[in-house]
Amino acid sequence: MQIYLPIAEVSVNAFLLLGLGGLVGVLSGMFGVGGGFLMTPLLFFIGIPPAVAVATEANQIVASSFSGVLAHFKRKTVDLRMGFVLLVGGLIGAALGVLVFNFLKSVGQVDLLVRLCYVVFLGIIGALMFVESLNAIRKARKAGGTPPPKRRQRNWVHALPFKMRFRTSGLYISVIPPVLVGVAVGILAAIMGVGGGFIMVPAMIYLLGMPTKVVVGTSLFQIIFVTAFTTMLHATTNFTVDIVLAVLLLIGGVVGAQIGTRIGVKMKAEQLRILLAIMVLAVCGKLALDLLFQPSELYSLGAAGGH
């Protein structure tokens, strides 16, 4: 069934959008990532104008994250205090990100830089997670099934001032690292048109030392507000939020997120991480190949008047 999108001004198959939303929703629920890093390129691929895809995706992430975070609240796996600290950084970062984005737009290379950002960040994080999870699984096997002793290593993060107790996470650390993580994620979220979960989840695990089970719910909690803020910025400045597209994606997305959250509970943390790592690397590889191989059409059309 074809449906005409009022803002994107294209006609697309409604079931295709529902399916994409559902698929990405399942992943979102499983891993606590918004799914934007998968959905945004997929939307480009089916012919949605990039500006509309990025803005609408922000809106859709609000829905799937909201659905996901409710499931996590039920299981008390959201560190609210940590969420608020991350959020403060996230809002600052998103505002900065929009400034950076507009600057890149005026230079005329925003497309390339967004793609390079994807390749670099997805590549580094995917590789790190993959190696780390493999090691964890191997160690667990060697120890004859008994988990390794839980010892959190003390690093520079623990030497900073403004310490705060995060009870849900079982942490007593400075607020500076979480705020900085929030800012970094906010910037990337605004530039790359994603929720930023795929950056934040590893940062919370490896940098802040939060337990994996809490990480997912807490990152979803932060993502809701940052993407809501981004949606409003896009809607009021670029007029590129397509509500019909968003509704179709989020109907599939919220259902998928519920299913994904349940799958996530049943899986081991290492398995979850290795799956996420493989997916991140796959998307990274696809984007890198696009940059490396000669495209079939060397020319592209864009709206003029941005100068």
Place this chain on the structure above:
Amino acid sequence: MRSLAFALLAFCCAISAQAEEVVLGLSRDQVAITTRFDGSEILIFGAVKREEPIPEGPPLEVVITVAGPSQPVMVRKKDKVLGIWVNTEAVEVDLAPSFYAVASTAPLDTILSDVEDLRHKITVPRAIRSVGAPDTVQDSAAFTEALIRIRTNNALYQSLEDGVALDQQTLFRTAITLPANLTEGEYDTRIFLLRGGQVISTYDTTIDVRKVGMERWLFALSRENPMAYGLLSLAIAIAAGWGASAVFRLIRT
């Protein structure tokens, strides 16, 4: 009495240049873009009205063009830089129609002179206005060609040679297929009558392409009251997220 006869004669001579005129019909002069819009076909038909017998000489040819609203377009070209494909050169095409179809009774190069094409901007390359590329760009014509190629592949530019059926040098008709990804606006529709490469008569009308109903309402809201539109988007998103969560809780219990 004699002066009246002269006047009549002079009048006849004056309109002899317009001895053949178009009487036009459209299957519709409005295209409504609804939620289910999936492209549309417009029948353009008409007759050639004349007071005299069909003139001797070259046969009558008919060209019909439909042009969507024109906008400036930025055409970018990729080149290999440090191993990756990067947009390097860009040429701004000053005005290019968002949709352009030209249908004719025969291949245009056989029935239309260059001068007339230039004057009336009938063929696709003439319908695009490109004042000039920056000096740094070597091959600016390739950019305009790329624009035409990409839009032709998307069915936005159509060249329908032999697309107009003409009976008895009087009745003509054609069908123009509008694709689903249309831009809203007035679609300028022109009919040219040609003989021996010269345009002997033209006729202009517009087809109104408009979003209607919910499409119209949402589009207007997003432009006129973006704050409300943004909040509406968020409210729907949160309601859907909460709703799905509630439904799943019900299913489980």
